[in-house]
Amino acid sequence: MTVAATxxxxxxxxxxxxxxxxxxxxxxYLFASPWLIGLVFLTIGPMIASLVLSFAEYPVITPAKFIxxxxxxxxxxxxxxxxxxxxxxxxxxxxxxxxxICAFLVALMLNQKIRGSNLMRTFYYMPxxxxxxxxxxxxxxxxxxxxGLLNNFLALFGIAGPQWFFSKTWVIPAFILMGxxxxxxxxxxxxxxxxxxxxxxxxxxxxxGAGALSQFRHVTLPMMSPxxxxxxxxxxxxxxxxxxxxxxxxxxxxxxxRLFYGLLLYENAFRFLKMGYASALAWLMFVVIVxxxxxxxxxxxxxxxxxxxxxxxxx
Numbered sequence: 001m002t003v004a005a006t007x008x009x010x011x012x013x014x015x016x017x018x019x020x021x022x023x024x025x026x027x028x029y030l031f032a033s034p035w036l037i038g039l040v041f042l043t044i045g046p047m048i049a050s051l052v053l054s055f056a057e058y059p060v061i062t063p064a065k066f067i068x069x070x071x072x073x074x075x076x077x078x079x080x081x082x083x084x085x086x087x088x089x090x091x092x093x094x095x096x097x098x099x100x101i102c103a104f105l106v107a108l109m110l111n112q113k114i115r116g117s118n119l120m121r122t123f124y125y126m127p128x129x130x131x132x133x134x135x136x137x138x139x140x141x142x143x144x145x146x147x148g149l150l151n152n153f154l155a156l157f158g159i160a161g162p163q164w165f166f167s168k169t170w171v172i173p174a175f176i177l178m179g180x181x182x183x184x185x186x187x188x189x190x191x192x193x194x195x196x197x198x199x200x201x202x203x204x205x206x207x208x209g210a211g212a213l214s215q216f217r218h219v220t221l222p223m224m225s226p227x228x229x230x231x232x233x234x235x236x237x238x239x240x241x242x243x244x245x246x247x248x249x250x251x252x253x254x255x256x257x258r259l260f261y262g263l264l265l266y267e268n269a270f271r272f273l274k275m276g277y278a279s280a281l282a283w284l285m286f287v288v289i290v291x292x293x294x295x296x297x298x299x300x301x302x303x304x305x306x307x308x309x310x311x312x313x314x315x
Contacts, residue, residue: 057276094172241262
């Protein structure tokens with residue numbers, strides 16, 4: 001018997017490979033089907049429905065009525081819309097840099113090889129596992145003007161604490177303090193990025209005579225820039241969707257100083273049953289977030305460094 005006679009026919013090999021490939025494809029779609037079904041019916045479907053409803057008057061209890069661009073025209077004439085945009089932009093512009101910087105500094109501290117660092121990482125992350133409503137109630141108590149912990153602490157030094165959530169001036173700083181409570185997630189992302197930086201880069205910098213500050217500037221920041229970009233994009237999206245604290249801590253507040261965009265959208269949809277108008281508000285938020293995200297990506301060519309490339313390039 002020759003060796004050629006014992007080898008399988010090429011067509012047999014091809015059929016076997018096709019069966020294996022078909023089996024792998026079937027297994028992939030089988031395991032991915034829950035996510036794909038959820039994507040179609042819980043994400044893409046509602047998005048298409050909200051886009052259609054944004055051109056209609058839909059008070060829920062009666063059928064939707066097509067009204068063209070009326071919702072969008074009324075939206076830009078609504079003073080509450082502009083007030084909510086102002087409050088949301090002020091919060092985002094102030095809170096996002098502070099939270100990112102604080103999370104980055106905490107990650108740098110916890111990245112040091114010191115005893116008890118794992119326990120400290122756990123302590124910093126633990127507040128993030130608490131849901132939004134208990135956190136809002138907790139901070140209402142801590143920042144209460146009469147018996148709040150923070151104002152009582154300031155009174156020990158003869159300082160009269162502000163009204164916090166009940167003041168037009170201090171309401172945004174109060175929400176920023178509340179936002180710092182949940183910096184654990186961002187801190188963990190930064191910590192993972194710091195631990196992924198190759199140690200030989202720091203060794204080479206030390207050989208060249210670079211000090212700690214120079215290593216941070218020329219090694220840590222460039223290598224962490226993609227992680228900073230990711231957290232920045234996620235932070236922009238999250239900051240524009242703040243809702244629970246504003247709803248729990250008395251709606252709107254003094255002169256609508258707490259009227260975040262998400263709260264205005266919720267009230268129009270579920271309080272006033274203006275689903276068409278709320279859908280238009282949702283799409284305005286979507287467009288604003290997309291524009292800001294694209295602007296951030298356009299700027300990445302000047303500050304984001306990608307490992308393995310000799311030049312910086314935009315995302």
